[in-house]
Amino acid sequence: MGYTLIFLTFGISTIAIMKLVAFFIARKSQHPVDSRFLYMTPILCPRSHGESFDIQIKNSDLIFELIFSTLGLILAHNYLNIFFNAFTEVLFLKPYILLVFIYFFTLFLGANLRIVASLFKIASPRIHNQPYLSQSLSEFWGKRWNVWVRNWLGYLGKYLAPKRTYLRYFLIFLISGIFHELMVNLPYFLYTGNVLFGSMIAYFMIQFLGICLDKAFLKNVTSLRYIFMWLVLFAPAPLFMNEAVIRFFGFN
Numbered sequence: 001m002g003y004t005l006i007f008l009t010f011g012i013s014t015i016a017i018m019k020l021v022a023f024f025i026a027r028k029s030q031h032p033v034d035s036r037f038l039y040m041t042p043i044l045c046p047r048s049h050g051e052s053f054d055i056q057i058k059n060s061d062l063i064f065e066l067i068f069s070t071l072g073l074i075l076a077h078n079y080l081n082i083f084f085n086a087f088t089e090v091l092f093l094k095p096y097i098l099l100v101f102i103y104f105f106t107l108f109l110g111a112n113l114r115i116v117a118s119l120f121k122i123a124s125p126r127i128h129n130q131p132y133l134s135q136s137l138s139e140f141w142g143k144r145w146n147v148w149v150r151n152w153l154g155y156l157g158k159y160l161a162p163k164r165t166y167l168r169y170f171l172i173f174l175i176s177g178i179f180h181e182l183m184v185n186l187p188y189f190l191y192t193g194n195v196l197f198g199s200m201i202a203y204f205m206i207q208f209l210g211i212c213l214d215k216a217f218l219k220n221v222t223s224l225r226y227i228f229m230w231l232v233l234f235a236p237a238p239l240f241m242n243e244a245v246i247r248f249f250g251f252n
Contacts, residue, residue, distance in 0.1 A: 003191045007248050010187040014179050022152055025159055062115050065126070069108035076101045077249070084251065095241035096234055098251060102241070103131070105249070106146065124148070135222065137214045137229040141207065149176075166212060173208035177201035180240075188244035196242050203239035207232065 080101060084091060110127025117124050125147050134140035141150070153176060157168040180200035189195055210232035218225040246252050 003187075004248065006187040006191050007184075007244075011183045014183045018149075018152060018179065022156065025156065062111065062118060065107070066111040066115060069104060069111045072104040073101075073108045076104050081251065094246065094251065095237040098241045098246065098249070099234060099237055101249065101251075103128070110148075134229060136218070136225045137207070137210045137232055140229055140233065141211065169211055170208055173204040173211075174201065177204035180204070184242070184244045184248075188247070194243070196244055199239045199242050203236050206236045206239075 080097065083097075084094060106127055114124055114126070127146060127148055129144045129147055131140055131144040134144050153172045156175065157172040160171050161168040177200050180203075181197060185196045185198075185200060189197070210228070214225060214228065218228060243252070
């Protein structure tokens with residue numbers, strides 16, 4: 001319980017930092033936002049601040065999304081625990097298999113936040129845009145995975161490097177890695193004393209290199225581009241699904 005509380009505290013604090021940075025940058029840019037931006041959790045990108053009020057969402061769609069993600073999360077957690085207990089010889093596959101669990105967890109979290117936001121008449125897009133339909137690594141990170149944070153990081157990247165595309169990509173993935181270090185590896189270190197620093201940054205730097213290779217060499221090679229995407233996402237999985245994440249979700 002103590003570890004979970006520390007983990008959640010750092011997660012919420014990191015998101016708050018993201019919001020504050022975006023807020024102050026937006027106040028000086030062509031995408032001004034008002035103070036509501038700070039407490040509207042699903043909306044992380046100043047550029048989409050106004051657009052979020054124009055999204056039309058049916059309550060039935062929100063309820064379906066919540067039910068689907070909740071059932072997926074419960075089934076994945078229970079059956080994966082049974083699977084790992086029964087087949088201890090495949091525990092080396094745990095980080096790779098648990099990436100699927102992360103999808104249901106983030107979907108569940110996103111659905112709940114969207115419902116809370118809707119109670120305050122605030123509409124927001126789904127956290128993911130069917131990432132399993134991605135055809136390339138660029139499409140996965142650029143259009144489909146974690147739309148909320150992607151919008152914010154893309155906005156910040158353009159602010160820091162408006163004319164240098166690959167520098168912008170580097171900064172986006174570096175910042176993402178740093179935030180994951182703060183959310184995951186730092187609280188784990190404070191609670192256990194075990195050092196995992198660098199794993200999250202390493203994972204996202206691999207994604208950056210993958211994006212560079214994807215854009216430079218694979219634009220016209222559809223089948224290879226698809227295989228390359230899943231290889232880059234899953235091969236370094238132990239860096240992301242490390243001991244801290246596995247322990248938080250109760251799979252240790």
